[in-house]
Amino acid sequence: MDAILIGLAAFLVLGSVAALEMKHLLSAVITVGIVGMGLSILFLLLGAPDIAITQVVVEVIVVTVMIRATTRTADEEPGPPRSLATVVAGVGAVLVLVGVGVAAFAALPRFGAARPMPSDWYLAQASTATGGANVVTAILLDFRGYDTLGEATVILVAIAGALLVARHVRGDGEAGGGRRPPPPAAKPPASGSEAAGA
């Protein structure tokens, strides 16, 4: 089991590096999708089917949106190749990070062995106190309801902000067929007569 997990984790690391190094933007997006699917398998093997399901569906929609967003710019030329000093510095930084990470994880208790004090109470009480047989949902929506409320607020505010920025185009969104490179989103709105047409 440990060998499978380590192999899968190594595959994810290699896939992430490959996604960064891809010359073609669309290939990089597809590689990111493969990494995400591998991550969901990892969650499933670790006994977290809730997270695995969420990871799969989020990965599907993210890859779809990224492909939709990158098809126009897929043929963009990558930047100039890196210099030797940059590569050496990058490899050095990775080695330092790996060393620190190994030392840090060695100091931690074994995976799954340490549980904060409320955890045992949650596990014992979740089904009887809330009625939900799925302990994860029972904790998320009942015991830790405020966390879920905060998470919901984050999504609401993010989407509301995006809709607000897009407000000027929503009015004539179906009629317009203009094809020009997307302008910087931070451009100040209502610059004279242009904004009057909406």
Add this chain to the structure above:
Amino acid sequence: MRSDRDGLSAIVQVVARWTLVMIVVYGLAVACFGHLTPGGGFAGGVALACGFVLATLAFGGGSGPAAALHRRVAALEASGALAFLGLAALGWTAGHFLQAWTPRGAAFTLVSAPFLVLINLAILLKVGAGLFAGFMVLVLFDRGLAPTGGGEGET
């Protein structure tokens, strides 16, 4: 490149119609039974949003099963958020904010925890509409319509 209003070929549209049903049912099931089986409102909502994105990509922006949603996503998302807040506020009738105020049925059934089901459905509505709204915003920007109201003068 094909225009967004045309949608994709008839083969894609027929397959999309079939799979769309399954995706929507899967999303609803994951959310409704989130308190019994793995899943929940968030995962179900993302699956639902995936279905709407599929419908938009296959049928184009102006027609298809998701066309009626395009102008209502903001209202749907807001109503999901308000439903969550309302359900949480109704907890005051039982004691305090976010208290589970509904009566409980037999264990391991759909009604074993109605409060969790209702909250899951509110999150389903909010996340499904919200992520679809995010996709719509990205498509609008991708079409080259500026936030400054340009686009009419084009073409």
